Amino acid sequence: MTATTTSRPDARPSTRDLLTRPDTRRRVVDRLMAVVVTSAFLIALVPLVSVIWTVLGNGIERLSPYFLVVSMRGVFGGMDAGGIYHAIVGTLMVTGFATLISVPVGLLTAIYLVEYGRGRLARAVTFFVDVMTGIPSIVAGLFAYALFAIFFGPGVRFGVVGAVALSVLMTPVVVRSSEEMLRLVPNELREAAYALGVPKWLTIVKVVLRTAVGGIVTGVMLAIARVIGETAPLLITLGVIDSINYNLFEGRMMTLPVYVFRQYSQGLVPCAPEAADCIATINYDRAWAAALVLIAIVMLLNLGARLVARYFTPARGH
Amino acid sequence: MAQRIDVKDLDVYYGTFHAVADVSMMIEARSVTALIGPSGCGKSTFLRTLNRMHEVIPGARVDGTVTVDGVDLYDPAVDPVAVRRQIGMVFQRPNPFPTMSIAENVLAGVRLNNRRISKSDAADLVETSLRGANLWKEVKDRLDRPGSSLSGGQQQRLCIARAIAVKPQILLMDEPASALDPISTLAIEDLIAELKNDYTIVIVTHNMQQAARVSDRTAFFNVAGTGEPGRLIEMDDTRTMFSTPSVQATEDYISGRFG
Amino acid sequence: MSTSDTPPVRQEDDDLQAARRPHRDTAGRVFAGLSTGAGTLILVVLAAVAAFLLLRAWPALTAGSEELAAISWIPDHGSIVRYVGPLVFGTLVAAVLALLMAVPVAVGIALFISHYAPRRLAASLGYVVDLLAAIPSVIYGLWGGLWLSRRLEGVWGWLADNLGFIPLFEGPAATPPRVMMTVGVVLAVMILPIITAVAREVFLQTPRLHEEAALALGATRWEMVRMAVLPFGRSGLISASMLGLGRALGETMAVLMILSPGLTYSFALLLAGRHQTIAANIALQFPEASPLGVSALIATGLALFVITLAVNMAARWVVARRKDFSGAN
16 A cells, blocks of 8 residues: 555555554564564573473482482492592593693783784784684594593593693683783773883783783683583593592593483493382483583583672772 | 644653653744754754654653644554654765665665565666755666765765655754765755755754755754753744844854854 | 772882882793793694694504404495595584574574663573573483483474475484484574574674664664664674584584484484484594594594684684674775
């Protein structure tokens, strides 16, 4: 109806018609797309809620203080026993060591990019940091393995190898977030320090880093949250083991994500009908419980990162 | 097809902020009405309520009536999308769609209603609209080039061509020449003088000389202070407003004593 | 941003002055050297990744077919290239499938957050979607393997029964559905937050001028999105999809824990034992592999590295080009 007016101006409908009778097709399409767009968001909520719900529902039963403080040593078949202590130890040590490598390298690289970097080298670093963010985690594992196999021969598996693999994944994340934070530090602060005769490196250490510390800590926590759930590179660099290992430099180590995978892949236990002490789904139960612990750690890190960010923001905002 | 606009007791709010208070005015058909006043006096806000563009900002609402040809634009039965089609708008900075060619830009509004417009109809419409915007001679050989390849003044005329291509009844212009150089400004002003034969035009401008040159009637808005609503101080024939305004504030503003 | 942190500078003025003179040159130079060194180290590491993979893959790349045949999981009469082929195929199928499912939903979510949801809610809604990215992939694997696959069984069965004439949905659908289609769904969920995050940023940057131009012509909200938002965000969307693709290509655990592997060039997404991806294959075979087997696996890893590198570089290139474009305007 309104369409016809473009070709026949004399037969123009009244203003009231023009204003109150909108094109039904267009209105329907508009409403329909609003529904589609909204439901896209709701669709995304389905897996999120379902993952958290199933992990919580299936994991909570087996989760107990006992589960947290024992390893899998001497546990077999459908025994109602075993826990994740060795995996927690391994996860903390390996991730901790990876953090020790990644934070200095990542932070210094960020400082280089923001404070020193000019020209081709800086552009190359920026570009390849981006590219490095996209390295598949399993390739990082292969790289760490290939590197250490040169010195220790094939079949090498110990904590540091895994930590190196994780730091390949973690460093670019630290660089990106720290760089962003350092760029937020206003230039007037730097100039104020220079005006006092403070040399550049001290300005960076005492003024720039101190101003950006909240954001940097947030970024590091998010980076840890990202790599603490990595499974594939640790599977091939640390292997699997049932007992506790406190030594990063020797012997296989268990970590939480690998533990989840290990329990999952062992599958159902064939129980004899008369065996009272045999739980057929024990491996899955342990996998769910360990997954719950893992999710809790990751969510706590995310939450902590947000709190740190919030705690430091007002100081910078006013 | 040009219509006059009858505004009665109009109040505009953004959330709790009272932006414009108690405006009543009559805007004549086939004439140019200029809205002038210092920054923050609500003249642009008021202009946007004439085609319900202010509703783009969350929390904006309006009391009062804006009547066009006997229909209140704020009647619940009225569709804001249809209002904007009948009452076109040209903005301060030229805003052709960067991914569309010149011809596509002109047809952008038309295609919304009439997908299957024939090739020759489309070509005719592009030509008449661009001629109407005094741009045809400059761009007829490069209609398929992107709209952003034109100069600022040409882009603004392209936007006017785009607005008149949908054959609106009224054209609103929000400081259409303030981002342009003097020669382009002159071209836009000449165009406005031609367009008023077919359209009702309301133009917001910061430029006194421009208001004096292009408009038939002028409305002066003022604001008492920050946080206060803008108000319509007076409205009269442009010649009267610029020679013998009845309110002191108008004279002060026009003669450049503030604003 | 303001200067509440200037006082510390003043307080430490004295000891800064004292500290400065003796060490000035050395300390400054050492610090500059350290940070430049760290930047260079990144480049070195990336080069080392490529070099070591190549070095370790070399034995398998040059091995004869009899030597390779000694590896139990390499089919007879195979060269390494013939072994990698189906793996690359499977990897691409999984990633493309995930992308096809994720991109439309991600665009919808990004539009919802940027243009449909109330402004005050937008930030928190974005955070909710980001939470999807925080969940470790092994948990997606667990969820997909034990929970989701059981629920999808009926859907895949229905697809095979009713659309089985299309080769993609050739039946009978495998039960349990340890098939490519299930993997695709889980991977799509995993890359959804990556694509959404970039798309959301790009859509939010749409110039208000263009949105208002569309609305002033009498466009509905959806028409405004189509006229102003989507054309503006197109290149950003392309690079976002490529980032998602890169992630899907390299994902290991979800595939390893769900897919029943096989080495064929098959498009039948509902049949088990047809496909395998490079990453999952490495994780599956690595623990038991002989030295030559490890070498063969690393050769496949090299292929994966090259593919993801190319995809990511292409994505970055699109982003960079877009920056130049908008900078020029």
